[in-house]
Amino acid sequence: MFEKLKKHWGVNGFNLTLILITFACGGSLCGYAARKLLTLINIDKGFIWLLIYLLTVTILWPFAVLMVSIAFGQFNFFKGYLKKIKKRMSGQKSTLHSVAIFASGAGSNAEKIIQQMEIAAKAGKGSFKVDLIVCNKPTAGVLSIAANHQIDTLLIEKEQFLNGDGYATELTARGIEFIVLAGFLWKIPVTLIKAYPNNIINIHPALLPKYGGKGMYGDKVHQAVIAAGEKESGITIHYVDELYDHGNIIFQAKCRVDEKDSPSTLAQKIHQLEHQHYPEVIDNLLQMRKSR
Ligand code: GAR
Helix, strand or coil: CHHHHHHHHCCCHHHHHHHHHHHHHHHHHHHHHHHHHHHHCCCCCCHHHHHHHHHHHHHHHHHHHHHHHHHCCCHHHHHHHHHHHHHHHHCCCCCCEEEEEEECCCCHHHHHHHHHHHHHHHCCCCCEEEEEEEECCCCCCHHHHHHHCCCEEEECCHHHHHHCCCCHHHHHHCCCCEEEECCCCCCCCHHHHHHCCCCEEEEECCCCCCCCCCCCCCHHHHHHHHHCCCCEEEEEEEECCCCCCCCCEEEEEEEECCCCCCHHHHHHHHHHHHHHHHHHHHHHHHHCCCCC
């Protein structure tokens, strides 16, 4: 159940604990405040009292959790959470966040994310739209995927990316709000991270903090996992910061490593996990966010 909540809310274990504590304290606080208020109007405890109590609790609850959330450093989460409830209750359609996917290779993850977006759009649901595929390799398979789905592409050049502004000006001018790395092999420059604070996420094909860092990508990761005799591996979805494979972890899922596994059979298991979880984690994260 906790794993499901972590994935649903796009938070790590530590933040989940703080969120659950906030729910509990916020609930108690608003129950206490409602009872205190009801002592001011002299009504006997009975059906009417209960009705007014429930009404008061419902009105006070958002204020109580928001207040408590400040103390636990969870204000942004609860602001997004309450916004989501308000939208659901008013039947209002959510604003679609504009997403760019950065990829350097085959693009199987990019394709799954695009498919999820298309299915959600048909159902009138969903939280994001993939508006751009950013790629550093003219022969990468992800470019054909973009063409098949009529998505714009941007082929980037190393010098401008690493020593210029990281294409931040171009991305913001196109209205991109959120960046998803899906097998993108260049380090993200600080200028781009600063232009998109907490709005760039990555997927890594191992259980970070192990088997991450410079040069650890694709099969190299699986070779290292097998060589170390690990019994399990998995995927990590995390925010991107200035260091390789280092930012706050949002979600992890595990799989077994069998004795007969080779880097390619392990890669298949990992890809399966990635395809199963990455699109959903992105959707859940963006459902909670306010569109800029
Ligand atoms: C994925 O397995 C992803 O985790 C990995 O590259 C693969 C891309 O596959 N990323 C890294 O290794 C980053 N350090 P795809 O092109 O089929 O989506």
